[in-house]
Amino acid sequence: MKKTEKKNAPPPFVLVNMAMTADGKIATANRRVHSFSSGRDLEHLYELRATADAVMCGARTVEISRTILGNGSERFRKLRLKRGLARYPLRVIVSGSGSINPRAAIFKKHFSPVIILTTARASKAKLRSLRGIADEVKVCGKHEINFAAALRWLRAKWGVTRLLGEGGGEVNGALFRADLVDELHLTICPKIFGGRRAPTIADGRGFSRLAAADRFRFKSSRRVGDETFFVLTHLI
Numbered sequence: 369m370k371k372t373e374k375k376n377a378p379p380p381f382v383l384v385n386m387a388m389t390a391d392g393k394i395a396t397a398n399r400r401v402h403s404f405s406s407g408r409d410l411e412h413l414y415e416l417r418a419t420a421d422a423v424m425c426g427a428r429t430v431e432i433s434r435t436i437l438g439n440g441s442e443r444f445r446k447l448r449l450k451r452g453l454a455r456y457p458l459r460v461i462v463s464g465s466g467s468i469n470p471r472a473a474i475f476k477k478h479f480s481p482v483i484i485l486t487t488a489r490a491s492k493a494k495l496r497s498l499r500g501i502a503d504e505v506k507v508c509g510k511h512e513i514n515f516a517a518a519l520r521w522l523r524a525k526w527g528v529t530r531l532l533g534e535g536g537g538e539v540n541g542a543l544f545r546a547d548l549v550d551e552l553h554l555t556i557c558p559k560i561f562g563g564r565r566a567p568t569i570a571d572g573r574g575f576s577r578l579a580a581a582d583r584f585r586f587k588s589s590r591r592v593g594d595e596t597f598f599v600l601t602h603l604i
């Protein structure tokens with residue numbers, strides 16, 4: 369990966385991959401059920417990771433799912449090398465207040481750099497603590513992360529040309545609002561979680577006008593067992 373910063377780099381190509389229930393939820397309202405799709409869907413997640421320079425997710429996802437954002441298996445490490453990618457994806461965590469737990473599982477595995485994107489809301493003490501456990505902590509925004517600038521920085525500083533977003537709903541919502549998602553991979557699972565507080569694939573403020581909605585075009589769908597895998601591409 370390039371480590372020299374280049375000005376005015378375009379943002380990377382961004383894919384978002386999510387599994388959701390038939391009622392559009394990505395976890396139960398109490399957040400206890402966060403893994404509910406098939407082994408095939410998990411394989412799909414690793415397949416997508418093996419195409420990306422970096423994988424990104426929000427502080428709550430890192431905490432709740434205990435993900436380490438790795439390759440999954442040796443097969444994917446080999447595939448990455450064959451594709452000219454680094455052995456492991458760069459790991460990016462989003463935490464505007466710096467609330468991410470320093471004891472989270474992701475910090476215990478040192479196979480690739482961990483970058484934290486945060487804002488000026490994070491206290492000096494939080495920043496100090498995070499700088500002790502992450503490879504880089506980047507402040508990019510006053511109250512909210514300026515994702516356009518943050519992703520351009522990831523490209524310029526860390527050579528990220530293809531980034532996989534793995535949620536959760538709040539991070540995705542911000543990416544959609546900033547018009548940064550190029551491709552959406554959705555696995556629809558035939559379950560209903562219900563619950564008005566259950567997270568969806570795009571939470572946060574959302575859009576309030578139809579004309580402002582982020583728009584996608586259907587690219588493909590594939591049914592495997594009871595699940596359907598959709599790919600949508602962004603409409604320019």
Ligand SMILES: NC(=O)c1ccc[n+]([C@@H]2O[C@H](COP(=O)([O-])OP(=O)(O)OC[C@H]3O[C@@H](n4cnc5c(N)ncnc54)[C@H](OP(=O)(O)O)[C@@H]3O)[C@@H](O)[C@H]2O)c1
Pocket residue numbers: 385386387388393394395396399400401402403425426427428429430432433462463464465466467468487511512513534535536537538539540542567571
């Ligand atoms: N089904 C699936 O495919 C799937 C995938 C991923 C996650 N999930 C589930 O989704 C749930 C988590 O989703 P979530 O929406 O609650 O949390 P999340 O998006 O993972 O993380 C939210 C946190 O990210 C930071 N953040 C997000 N947007 C920001 C912005 N624009 N500016 C600054 N900081 C920002 C904030 O951190 P601070 O509080 O530190 O400021 C916020 O509290 C979990 O239950 C997880 O298991 C499901």
